Amino acid sequence: MGVGKSVIRVDSVEKVTGRSKYVEDIYMSGMLHAYVFRSPVSHGVIKRLDVEKAKECEGIHGIFTWKDVPGKNIIHVIYDDQIFLAKDRVLYQGQPIAVIAAKTPEKAREAAKLIEIEIEKQTPLVDFEQSKGSDIKIYGDDNVFCSFKVKRGDIKEAIKNEDLIKVEDTYYTQHQEHAYLEPQGAIVYWENDTLTIRGSMQAPFYVQQALTEVLNMKKSRIRVIQQTTGGAFGGKEDVPNIVCAQAAICAYHLKVPVRMVYERDEDMMTMSKRHPGRTKISLYCDKNGFFKAIKGEYLENAGAFSTLTPAVLYRGTVHLTGPYNIDNVDVIGEAVATNTVPNGAYRGFGSPQVIFAMESIIDTMAKKLNMDPVRLREINLLKPGEKTCTGQIVDDSMGMQEVFKKCVKESDYFKRKEEIEKYNEENEFYKRGLGVSTLYYGVGLGAAGKHMSRCAAVVKIDGDGSMTVSVGITEMGQGLRTVAAQMTAEAFGVDEDLVVVSEIDTSRIMDTGPTVASRGTITAGWGIVQATGRIKKRIHKFLEKKYKERFEDVHYRDGKVYFGKNEMDFHELIDLCTSEKVRLHETALDMPPECTFDDNGQGEAYFVYAWAMNVVETKVNLLTGEVDIIKAHCCHDVGKAVNPREVKGQIMGGSLQGLGYGLMENMQLSSSGSLLTRNFSTYTIPTSCDYPEFIPLIVESEYSKGPYGAKGFAEQPLMGMAPALTNSIRDACDIHLKNIPATPERVYKLLMEEK
Amino acid sequence: MLMYLSIKVNGKDHKLKVSTTKRLLDLLREDLKLTGTKEGCGVGECGACTVIMDGKAVNSCMVLASQANGCEIITVEGLEENGELSRLQKNFLESGAVQCGFCTPGMLMSAKALLMKNPNPTVEEIKEAIAGNLCRCTGYKQIVEAIEKTAKEK
Ligand code: FES
Numbered sequence: 001m002g003v004g005k006s007v008i009r010v011d012s013v014e015k016v017t018g019r020s021k022y023v024e025d026i027y028m029s030g031m032l033h034a035y036v037f038r039s040p041v042s043h044g045v046i047k048r049l050d051v052e053k054a055k056e057c058e059g060i061h062g063i064f065t066w067k068d069v070p071g072k073n074i075i076h077v078i079y080d081d082q083i084f085l086a087k088d089r090v091l092y093q094g095q096p097i098a099v100i101a102a103k104t105p106e107k108a109r110e111a112a113k114l115i116e117i118e119i120e121k122q123t124p125l126v127d128f129e130q131s132k133g134s135d136i137k138i139y140g141d142d143n144v145f146c147s148f149k150v151k152r153g154d155i156k157e158a159i160k161n162e163d164l165i166k167v168e169d170t171y172y173t174q175h176q177e178h179a180y181l182e183p184q185g186a187i188v189y190w191e192n193d194t195l196t197i198r199g200s201m202q203a204p205f206y207v208q209q210a211l212t213e214v215l216n217m218k219k220s221r222i223r224v225i226q227q228t229t230g231g232a233f234g235g236k237e238d239v240p241n242i243v244c245a246q247a248a249i250c251a252y253h254l255k256v257p258v259r260m261v262y263e264r265d266e267d268m269m270t271m272s273k274r275h276p277g278r279t280k281i282s283l284y285c286d287k288n289g290f291f292k293a294i295k296g297e298y299l300e301n302a303g304a305f306s307t308l309t310p311a312v313l314y315r316g317t318v319h320l321t322g323p324y325n326i327d328n329v330d331v332i333g334e335a336v337a338t339n340t341v342p343n344g345a346y347r348g349f350g351s352p353q354v355i356f357a358m359e360s361i362i363d364t365m366a367k368k369l370n371m372d373p374v375r376l377r378e379i380n381l382l383k384p385g386e387k388t389c390t391g392q393i394v395d396d397s398m399g400m401q402e403v404f405k406k407c408v409k410e411s412d413y414f415k416r417k418e419e420i421e422k423y424n425e426e427n428e429f430y431k432r433g434l435g436v437s438t439l440y441y442g443v444g445l446g447a448a449g450k451h452m453s454r455c456a457a458v459v460k461i462d463g464d465g466s467m468t469v470s471v472g473i474t475e476m477g478q479g480l481r482t483v484a485a486q487m488t489a490e491a492f493g494v495d496e497d498l499v500v501v502s503e504i505d506t507s508r509i510m511d512t513g514p515t516v517a518s519r520g521t522i523t524a525g526w527g528i529v530q531a532t533g534r535i536k537k538r539i540h541k542f543l544e545k546k547y548k549e550r551f552e553d554v555h556y557r558d559g560k561v562y563f564g565k566n567e568m569d570f571h572e573l574i575d576l577c578t579s580e581k582v583r584l585h586e587t588a589l590d591m592p593p594e595c596t597f598d599d600n601g602q603g604e605a606y607f608v609y610a611w612a613m614n615v616v617e618t619k620v621n622l623l624t625g626e627v628d629i630i631k632a633h634c635c636h637d638v639g640k641a642v643n644p645r646e647v648k649g650q651i652m653g654g655s656l657q658g659l660g661y662g663l664m665e666n667m668q669l670s671s672s673g674s675l676l677t678r679n680f681s682t683y684t685i686p687t688s689c690d691y692p693e694f695i696p697l698i699v700e701s702e703y704s705k706g707p708y709g710a711k712g713f714a715e716q717p718l719m720g721m722a723p724a725l726t727n728s729i730r731d732a733c734d735i736h737l738k739n740i741p742a743t744p745e746r747v748y749k750l751l752m753e754e755k
Numbered sequence: 756m757l758m759y760l761s762i763k764v765n766g767k768d769h770k771l772k773v774s775t776t777k778r779l780l781d782l783l784r785e786d787l788k789l790t791g792t793k794e795g796c797g798v799g800e801c802g803a804c805t806v807i808m809d810g811k812a813v814n815s816c817m818v819l820a821s822q823a824n825g826c827e828i829i830t831v832e833g834l835e836e837n838g839e840l841s842r843l844q845k846n847f848l849e850s851g852a853v854q855c856g857f858c859t860p861g862m863l864m865s866a867k868a869l870l871m872k873n874p875n876p877t878v879e880e881i882k883e884a885i886a887g888n889l890c891r892c893t894g895y896k897q898i899v900e901a902i903e904k905t906a907k908e909k
């Protein structure tokens with residue numbers, strides 16, 4: 001009961017019995033199915049589009065193109081460059097052109113074959129390193145969507161010092177597919193004059209905003225409800241805007257329920273991914289190993305439209321230099337357009353790419369200095385009171401040092417290092433290695449997203465003592481509903497059983513921004529603490545009036561209420577309050593602490609940071625290049641673990657996604673920008689046979705401003721796993737992977753070169 | 756083409772008229788309204804649609820309804836015992852084996868099929884049995900532990 005306990009998830013009974021209703025489980029009478037007709041080419045000009053013949057097919061109720069869009073033909077995210085239904089140009093293979101509403105998905109697919117289209121093909125721009133200033137124009141004059149910089153100290157001056165030791169390298173990372181198990185989907189129907197959307201999504205308010213613009217309808221006439229969502233990881237942040245708009249345009253015109261559930265190959269081909277990246281780093285340190293200066297250049301491949309790229313790039317740029325104390329910083333981030341599927345949010349949000357580079361180059365430096373990589377990190381890690389690359393002092397909830405100590409100790413790093421050395425001496429074909437990474441994560445939207453940063457909750461206590469809580473934060477598997485129930489129950493010292501966390505519905509709760517950036521616990525929590533606090537205050541006043549006595553405190557514990565010398569059952573209290581008309585209903589809206597970011601990238605980039613360290617052990621087969629991940633210690637400072645079991649769940653699940661990214665997940669594109677890996681047979685993700693022995697470790701350095709000390713961290717487990725993995729491979733067999741994933745082919749090739 | 760088939764699902768006999776090209780997955784979800792069985796990929800790669808057919812775990816997206824004629828099927832809806840969660844289901848909750856829940860029904864069915872055949876599996880056997888069931892949320896460890904615990908309790 002309450003905060004800090006591993007209570008059982010409030011949504012798990014419905015999930016183990018099959019009673020949870022996901023979008024694909026909703027059937028409505030008269031329901032039609034939507035299917036999208038898409039561009040077959042990566043770049044071209046539409047010369048002719050004729051859907052009339054297709055419309056005549058049996059079972060087809062309508063086919064909608066840009067001509068049928070009542071509002072703006074734009075899917076709003078940040079910039080307004082994303083076209084809803086292509087009119088004259090197509091910029092990536094799979095770009096939506098028309099939406100078909102049919103009796104069955106099969107009929108829709110047959111009709112799609114009869115749509116007549118003539119596209120004049122143009123040369124696609126696929127290689128993102130060629131994008132800036134290319135003759136092929138996708139966005140603006142130079143194909144650059146956005147850029148950010150972080151400048152601190154005086155880099156020019158600093159590197160004049162000839163005694164500094166320099167290492168320099170360039171690293172490449174690939175697309176990563178979210179592979180949420182439930183594909184994208186939504187069902188849209190009219191309820192009287194309100195268009196109602198139920199969808200698999202992270203950000204219902206995004207969807208509401210996007211549909212307002214596409215359909216030219218008032219927000220209050222568009223009601224968005226989040227349906228049980230089968231995983232998201234960022235892949236359902238902005239993308240449901242598109243999916244819901246597709247189903248909505250059919251329902252808008254046809255006035256019947258329309259369901260849209262993506263098939264897996266369509267989902268993989270056309271939905272957002274992690275941005276591929278190139279990161280160049282030059283790192284300078286003195287002969288004792290202290291980092292003195294760093295130069296970084298980060299280039300992101302955004303794909304055809306900007307979608308969330310500006311926000312993703314912001315985070316990547318700010319996170320490049322890692323949790324280290326470096327006085328002189330010069331980092332620039334840039335995102336460019338290509339004729340490939342638009343990339344967007346994915347757990348870590350632009351940072352795993354640069355963390356891979358930074359954590360790899362630190363190991364290069366360690367080698368050069370002949371120092372252990374852990375020692376080199378140790379002397380450079382930020383301490384409370386020191387400044388990040390944006391000049392922000394980190395002192396509140398600053399658990400880096402504790403994380404480091406705990407992780408080194410629990411993983412028995414130095415002893416295992418010796419054992420492994422011995423093993424490697426004795427074994428010819430198998431080599432083992434230990435690799436580490438240390439990292440931090442700015443919780444919340446940061447300065448780049450501060451306009452969306454709000455928190456709210458509605459708490460209502462019924463006469464029988466049961467409560468309903470509504471927050472603007474979604475449950476996508478991460479456990480938000482459980483955590484929200486725990487925090488509410490904690491406030492009144494009662495069991496979670498009494499609390500129902502209602503589904504998110506835009507008609508019931510105000511917009512508190514998207515459920516992203518590890519901000520769920522803190523955003524919902526702030527609202528809950530405030531709303532419950534106000535109700536408690538009101539009860540306090542009421543009791544004083546009733547008892548004609550001042551009470552220092554009204555204390556709620558184990559279903560009882562204590563004030564002065566009095567003790568009362570919680571239910572009795574609520575019963576009394578209800579009969580005496582005390583208002584037990586509260587809406588709270590609050591703003592989180594302010595964030596700033598000036599032209600030089602200096603400021604309070606995020607209001608608080610989470611801290612982490614990973615130690616990964618691998619075994620490399622020198623004859624085949626195959627890598628086995630043996631053990632992974634993953635240590636995270638989370639502020640307060642509201643539910644330790646779920647925190648560990650986030651650590652292990654996230655870490656395995658990170659190991660997949662580092663080891664095997666390999667999206668393939670043809671030279672013309674066509675995505676070749678379209679299902680789990682070719683895009684392989686870790687299975688039950690791939691996970692290592694996980695040792696999740698929790699550090700709780702409470703955040704003074706956080707709800708019950710919590711701060712959020714759920715992206716962080718993914719972020720540092722790829723470099724911990726490649727560093728351990730490097731430790732095992734002395735090969736330096738500058739690209740991921742570490743496929744057997746890639747490892748083997750490097751082993752051959754090494755010989 | 757339509758055909759008649761008889762099928763036993765979660766202990767109940769059904770006689771149905773279905774198209775010969777219908778998948779077992781659709782028969783369960785659409786004709787019998789048993790939507791607990793999920794579709795994650797439709798091509799036999801994710802295991803979300805796993806059900807037990809005559810004692811064996813199968814991907815119901817890869818089985819034609821006609822192939823299930825005369826067979827006995829168990830789906831996630833058939834796991835509860837006397838209106839209560841089975842030990843396996845309870846252990847899934849208690850081990851933290853459920854996050855988004857989309858893989859869960861399939862995972863449970865692969866686990867159940869394993870335990871029906873092999874009541875004392877090793878960890879390796881458990882991992883093997885659910886190797887065709889993808890889970891993107893949990894990292895698997897909790898799922899394997901839940902199955903292990905269920906076996907030990909018997
Ligand atoms: S839906 Fe059947 S295996 Fe994926």
Ligand code: FES
Pocket residue numbers: 181230231477852853854855856857858859889890891892893
């Ligand atoms: S719990 Fe989400 S895929 Fe397994």
